Amino acid sequence: MNDDTQLQCDVLVVGGGINGAGIARDAAGRGLRVVLCDKDDLGSHTSSASSKLIHGGLRYLEHREFGLVRKALLERETLLRSAPHIMHPLRFVMPHDSAQRPAWLIRAGLFLYDRLAPRAFLPGSEAVELAAHRAGSPLKPAFARGFVYSDGWVDDARLVVLNALDAHERGATVLTHTRCAAFERHPHYWIATLVQGERNRRRSIPVRARCLVNAAGPWAARVAQVATGSAPKRRLRLVKGSHIVVPRLFDHKYAYIFQHPDGRIVFAMPYEGAFTLIGTTDVAFQGDPDGVAIAGAETAYLCELANRYFRRQIAPADVVWSYSGVRPLLEDEAASASAATRDYLLGRDTAGAPLLSVFGGKITTYRRLAEEAADWISGVLGRTGPRWTAQAVLPGGDLFGSAPSSRAVLEFDRWVAALERRHPWLPAGLALRWARAYGTRVEILLAGAAGLDDLGEEVAPGLYSAELRYLMRHEWAGCAEDVLWRRSKLGLHLPPGCADQINAWMAAERPQAGEVALTEPA
The missing domain is CATH 3.30.9.10 (D-Amino Acid Oxidase, subunit A, domain 2)
Structure with missing residues (x-):
């Protein structure tokens, strides 16, 4: 892509945390052209620093937040069915x-x-x-x-990645390590300048979007003020x-x-x-x-x-x-x-091209938030589509069929046992870790493998080149930190020095000539 080539989309989502990834997924599934960008890795801030719970929030009852608790409780089993592996x-x-x-x-x-x-x-x-x-x-x-x-x-960090992956497979462009450096509002569209890469690998990507979604998390108020020229009404x-x-x-x-x-x-x-x-x-x-x-x-x-x-x-x-x-x-x-409340607010602004800002929220209600956001976005753009995410699984969650099911939650261990029977050469600990991380997509990772030697080099204990290639090609992993602390928690288990080994392997695997991929994963 040349620097002067402009990306055209219906929706530009700024922020690759759980809310931004969820909105990108829902909107892409309704047929909207979506670009999602984050200045860092997916879920690298608030969304990977949670208590790792899908919960109603028992303690919120003390603060009489009955509506929030009910909304979250209604989501618990919906989410569990959608991704029984993570x-x-x-x-x-x-x-x-x-x-x-x-x-x-x-x-x-x-x-x-x-x-x-x-x-x-x-x-x-x-x-x-x-x-x-x-x-x-x-x-x-x-x-x-x-x-x-x-x-x-x-697994909060993987939840973000799987939403982004589903968005990508439904047509969205996902750009990590890509900062939204500037945006300009017009009556019917936004012009944004995205900056991807660092130092001599930096490139500027102009984007024309019909709607801007501000899902910048802790930076959301700042982004809203820059976009509108005034501080948001809710602090x-x-x-x-x-x-x-x-x-x-x-x-x-x-x-x-x-x-x-x-x-x-x-x-x-x-x-x-x-x-x-x-x-x-x-x-x-x-x-x-x-x-x-x-x-x-x-x-x-x-x-x-x-x-x-x-x-x-x-x-x-x-x-x-x-x-x-x-x-x-x-x-x-x-x-x-x-x-303080854990509920969310969607700031809707149509004083020019549409702007949607996400304020607040909790991980349990992310799908509901994304659904409400996509309802408004598709409506204001005149591209209304049906709600769909409550009846869909996330990538790898189709353990016993394509529809969400209680069976996949209750019989996960049975599914793992079947995986081990199909690949008896896999060490039990590795099979379980991969089953929990990738669900049915583990078969993509295992394609053509009939033994441990087929997984390639063991770059670090229990971490084979086949898995690293999968994470780089399909899940936007760019460095050892992405792999060890967000795509997995292997950082807790591996000896010192492994990060350097992984970074060296990934650097050798990455395309040369300073290229920065625009639409990876391929």
């Missing part, structure tokens, strides 16, 4: 602390949580005696009673949420929900087999979201809360990894960050 049901244990909420109030809240939306396969809540329950043994003896309820787990509250990962504190599949005496809720969840994930904090944030990082006080806070409940005590020195993200919450004048 999502799965998860049971949560809530130890009861008699010094905090009374048991009757917790039972009432769980009763409401169970009934705000229908459940096809997630079991309801129940009271348990922790002394006789498997999840009770890691806890201190003072916690004798508790409650168990259902929500879901998601955003930027809140930092941090998590820590420590060696495994328990060996069962339950997760925990704990309450700190200050009222904050923190989760402790099984993570990557050998670890426990603990989070999150809620800290007011000012500054550049690109530079967000956990503070020592946050690490100490999370360790303190875990130590309040678990027999095994941890200290900041036990933390093997941590991550932080900036959540752009709608400013609702709540006294604390934890009480």
Whole structure:
């Protein structure tokens, strides 16, 4: 593509997080011409720094956000059916602390949580005696009673990638590491200048779009102001949420929900087999979201809360990894960050070419948000198409047919066993990891392979060149960080130095002559 060649599209989506990728997918599926760009990798900021939960938000009931909780609960099983490989049901244990909420109030809240939306396969809540329950043994003896309820787990970074992949396979152009440097509004179209690459590989890509979607997450207010010349009517509250990962504190599949005496809720969840994930904090944030990082006080806070409940005590020195993200919450004048609403607002502006700005939101409601956004976009462009994403699976989710099904959620292990029978030479751990990451698309990765030697070089332990080629060609992976911390969490498992080996291999595999691909993956 020459620098003076202009991309023509119906919709330019700025921001490759979960909301931007979801909107691009939905719009492309309605026949709109879509360009999605992000200045960094897909999901490299807020969308890969979540608590990894598909949940209604039990604690939001305390703030009387019944509409938000119901909206999220309605989405739980829809999402689980759509991607049973990267999502799965998860049971949560809530130890009861008699010094905090009374048991009757917790039972009432769980009763409401169970009934705000229908459940096809997630079991309801129940009271348990922790002394006789498997999840009770890691806890201190003072916690004798508790409650168990259902929500879901998601690989958040892969959820973003799969939405972008589906958008691409439906005709969208996906441009990573491509910054929207400027845009100019006209009565019926936008002219945007995208800048792709760095230094001597930089190229400018002009885009003409009928509609601009601002899905820039923590930067959304700034983008809206530049686009319109005035500050948006609704302000955003930027809140930092941090998590820590420590060696495994328990060996069962339950997760925990704990309450700190200050009222904050923190989760402790099984993570990557050998670890426990603990989070999150809620800290007011000012500054550049690109530079967000956990503070020592946050690490100490999370360790303190875990130590309040678990027999095994941890200290900041036990933390093997941590991550932080900036959540752009709608400013609702709540006294604390934890009480601020997690609902979303779509800012619709037709004072010229259409502009849609996404403010707020949570990962559980991303599909619903994208659907509402695509309704408005297609309507204002005169290209109305039917809603479709609630009846569709994400790439790799068609385990037992092309339609979403409860069976794919409930019988995932059976599907994995069938995969292992088809490829008996695959090590069990590798087969499971690939099944969870790629679902049915693992067969693309395995095409023509009849043994481990056919997977090519083992670039790092358990990471073969066949997988790296797949990630580069189909999932926009450009460096070791993309592979180790977003397309997978192999960074937790591999020895030091592997990132350099992977970067060297990827550099040798990449096209030479300084070319920057416009529409990859091919």
